[in-house]
Amino acid sequence: MSAPETQVEQVIARLRRNIVSARLMPGAKLNIATLAQEVGVSAGAVREGLAALQAEGLVQAEPRRGFRVAGISRSDLSELTEARVAIERLCLEGSIKRGGIDWESNCRRAFESLSEQSVSEAAGMQAHERFHHALVSACGNRWLLKMQRMLYAQSERYRHLSIRFASPSRDVLGEHGQILDAVLSRDTEKATTLLDHHLRETARQLLQTDFLT
Amino acid sequence: MSAPETQVEQVIARLRRNIVSARLMPGAKLNIATLAQEVGVSAGAVREGLAALQAEGLVQAEPRRGFRVAGISRSDLSELTEARVAIERLCLEGSIKRGGIDWESNCRRAFESLSEQSVSEAAGMQAHERFHHALVSACGNRWLLKMQRMLYAQSERYRHLSIRFASPSRDVLGEHGQILDAVLSRDTEKATTLLDHHLRETARQLLQTDFLT
DNA sequence: AACGGACAAATAATATATTATTTGTTCCGT
């Protein structure tokens, strides 16, 4: 009743967190024995988790050579961004069409906790994810949502990597607020345009930094 | 140099094949020990494979209760189809824009082997996948392609399931041919419209059958 | 000194053993 969380899920959650937050750098070797000891589980559980993360695209396996954190590149970021723009636009359109009063208030609350984000690093990251997920969550298509989540995680990784080099020069909170306003007034065209711009602009800034070889 | 295929990859490939081809029915229990014995590998390898397939959405894990083949439903098929229409349209647009002469001939050859499909069941399935993949393969976005593959596998599962109840009453080969013609004449609008119709029509027919509860 | 091969250490991959949880069955009480 309390914690039905299996060991593998722990491994996956922890590794995903560490990869997305860029505590584990791209290309870093993922030593199975070390990870097992760190998390306090068996090697088998770690391998199982790594296999799942590989399917998500956060980890790469080189046969007989073990696992590494997935690499990054400019072209990957570009493709990722365009894919995310496409998917998230679809989701947002669907959400605006189908979302009810509960969805609206959910978006509102998510934005509020985003406004008070400076509390802690981890909380801010969580609030950001919550907001973006709230926006699209009412689209009614589980497959699109699954992909949205995957792409979001990938994007976040790039964003966290860049934070180590330069903070955003834009009014990101303002952009989020604009999107929320458009969403709440059910202006699909405006909302999707703003979201597209938000995603592309973030990527554009990252592409300008030089943390990518 | 010859076969660097690891055991886990074998497990994944085999299980995916059996699930997609509907030899393993939705909801079927996946006994780890049995599978391990069948494939001739250790239980660990099987668990690792199952974890990967879970991330792909072909397998569901119930903590402490093992694994099952992912379930199906009318709503899932609908959502799946709409997601696939959206993604595959994007990919096709990109392919038509970027694809070169090599891509064209690749599509042509894939269609030819599709025409001679009646050879064997397995060969026909492979040809079908090859054709659909050839169409979108030049889109230049690895993320979209990754998703296209995922959704294609899911769709195929529904299609194979339905084959046990009724064969398609349409001229499917003709539809494929029309798509190819539109693609080769670089008529993006026509090609995407035909592809959308092709995917939706297939789903519509499946929804009419009663293999879905 | 540079290259190459052989040995040794590390570690990924696999197999087996152990433990814990679930599920099915039997048997008792009402």
Next chain:
DNA sequence: ACGGAACAAATAATATATTATTTGTCCGTT
């Protein structure tokens, strides 16, 4: 006869042990 506790069998989950491959280092040869 029905319901439920108690036991037993099955099996998922985990831990440990073994094997095979890779990687790094040292030494000998040219």
